Amino acid sequence: MKTILHIDSSVRHTDNSTQSYNSISKSFGRCFIDTWLNKNHQDEVVYRDLGLNPPTFICQGWIAAAFAPEQKRSTAQKLALAESDTYFDEVSNADVIVITAPMYNYGMPAVLKAWFDQILRVNKTFTFDLARGDFPIEPILSGKTLVLLTSSGEFGFGAGGVREQMNHLGPHIKELAKYLGVDKFYEIGSEYQEFADDRHALSAEKAKQDIVALVNQLG
Numbered sequence: 001m002k003t004i005l006h007i008d009s010s011v012r013h014t015d016n017s018t019q020s021y022n023s024i025s026k027s028f029g030r031c032f033i034d035t036w037l038n039k040n041h042q043d044e045v046v047y048r049d050l051g052l053n054p055p056t057f058i059c060q061g062w063i064a065a066a067f068a069p070e071q072k073r074s075t076a077q078k079l080a081l082a083e084s085d086t087y088f089d090e091v092s093n094a095d096v097i098v099i100t101a102p103m104y105n106y107g108m109p110a111v112l113k114a115w116f117d118q119i120l121r122v123n124k125t126f127t128f129d130l131a132r133g134d135f136p137i138e139p140i141l142s143g144k145t146l147v148l149l150t151s152s153g154e155f156g157f158g159a160g161g162v163r164e165q166m167n168h169l170g171p172h173i174k175e176l177a178k179y180l181g182v183d184k185f186y187e188i189g190s191e192y193q194e195f196a197d198d199r200h201a202l203s204a205e206k207a208k209q210d211i212v213a214l215v216n217q218l219g
């Protein structure tokens with residue numbers, strides 16, 4: 001039995017009466033999970049909608065608590081890290097992490113960045129040792145698969161595309177993924193949402209086909 005952690009990060013909902021207002025990235029996440037559970041009935045899904053329930057931004061007190069040795073933390077410091085501990089446990093328990101993300105201002109939504117800021121923590125997700133020289137940070141977790149499902153309004157963000165250099169969504173999350181213990185990373189997305197033409201319809205349809213194919217490959 002596997003545990004899937006499903007994280008949505010669009011601020012859009014999926015139940016608007018006007019279909020075009022609904023989140024595309026969330027529909028991709030739903031497609032992945034439904035297809036997965038169809039094949040693997042016994043697997044468990046843990047779900048978070050960061051758009052509806054945004055993580056708290058970290059602050060100076062949070063950093064002081066994170067860097068204090070565990071046995072020396074005050075009650076207030078333990079409390080300051082409680083949300084981080086919850087997110088960490090969910091990541092730690094997951095075999096597969098499915099993150100859905102719209103492109104906002106060429107990067108990830110602030111709520112998703114806030115989630116990463118809460119989780120990536122010294123002696124929890126990474127160790128820091130200057131004896132390692134110029135690369136002192138090493139991940140602690142390992143063996144996880146991450147599936148990133150995206151939607152963007154413009155196009156050409158892939159390898160060789162006209163906006164490849166403007167894409168700070170997938171590359172950023174891929175970079176951070178290793179600190180979640182990810183050693184297999186997959187990304188599927190649709191583009192052209194703002195053009196609302198056939199290119200968008202085709203792109204979204206292809207993304208859904210690719211998602212089903214990926215589930216068949218992984219599961």
Ligand SMILES: Cc1cc2nc3c(=O)[nH]c(=O)nc-3n(C[C@H](O)[C@H](O)[C@H](O)COP(=O)(O)O)c2cc1C
Nearest residue numbers: 010023024025102103104105106151152153154193
């Ligand atoms: C605040 C905001 C910023 C956006 N920034 C970009 C952008 O930089 N590049 C882009 O291609 N699309 C951008 N878009 C369009 C979204 O990526 C697109 O609408 C996408 O489908 C949103 O994901 P969702 O359908 O899951 O909500 C932006 C949309 C919003 C609301």
